[in-house]
Amino acid sequence: MSGASRPDAAGTDPYRVFRPRFGLLSAWFTGVVVVGGCVLVGLTATGPMGAAPVNRISVAVFALFAAWLLWRLGGVHATPTPRGLRVRNVIYARELAWAEIVSVRLASGDPWVHLDLADGSTLAVMGIQTADGARGQAEARRLAALVQAHGEAAEHDDL
Structure with missing residues (x-):
């Protein structure tokens, strides 16, 4: 778990905010x-x-x-911390403890990442989008690595 707080191989902070580039540019x-x-x-x-x-x-x-509406669309993001993940989508924001997240999915046809939660529900994370191409895929892998580093994700589908 201590490795999650260190910079990743690229020397960047794994807890930096997940924010889509294409969505933000489109909204502006x-x-x-x-x-x-x-x-x-x-x-x-x-x-x-x-x-x-x-x-x-x-x-x-x-x-x-x-x-x-466009300000809300441009402001979607997800903020990871050592305690959990705060997801801000268009209408609402939700705080999750790492233990609540079972898996991270970004299938080829999905517009953004989906989290499978321990209570059986699914939560969209609009801050990581497939419209960002390879960057979106890398961000999905970074989120999956954070979930795994905090010990609660046994599997990561479609990454």
């Missing part, structure tokens, strides 16, 4: 396009419908909702 790019488009429409719309205050307000509300 989409946010700029959507919010920028809403601002453009809100400022330049003319005619009886475009200039109506209720329409400008609805465009502003949509832009705020889209910005919030």
Whole structure:
């Protein structure tokens, strides 16, 4: 267990945060396009419908909702500590002790890592995504190694 707190073979911290690159870039790019488009429409719309205050307000509300949703999508991550794993997905965050995690899976068709938990349930970890290619696979292996180092994972499927 003490080996999990040391830097790995690449000299990096095994407890660094799991954060997708492609998802973050996609969220920022989409946010700029959507919010920028809403601002453009809100400022330049003319005619009886475009200039109506209720329409400008609805465009502003949509832009705020889209910005919030994209901020949540761009903020997904998983934070490992010596005590466990904190998973922040789009809507919720969940704290897990290492003992709760039975296995780590990232199958070829899965968009992100799934954890099989001791209570029989499954938890998605959107912070490690297949869209990141080889980096996503490496991050899944790093998480599996952390789980194994803390002594609770007997098997790691599809890694």
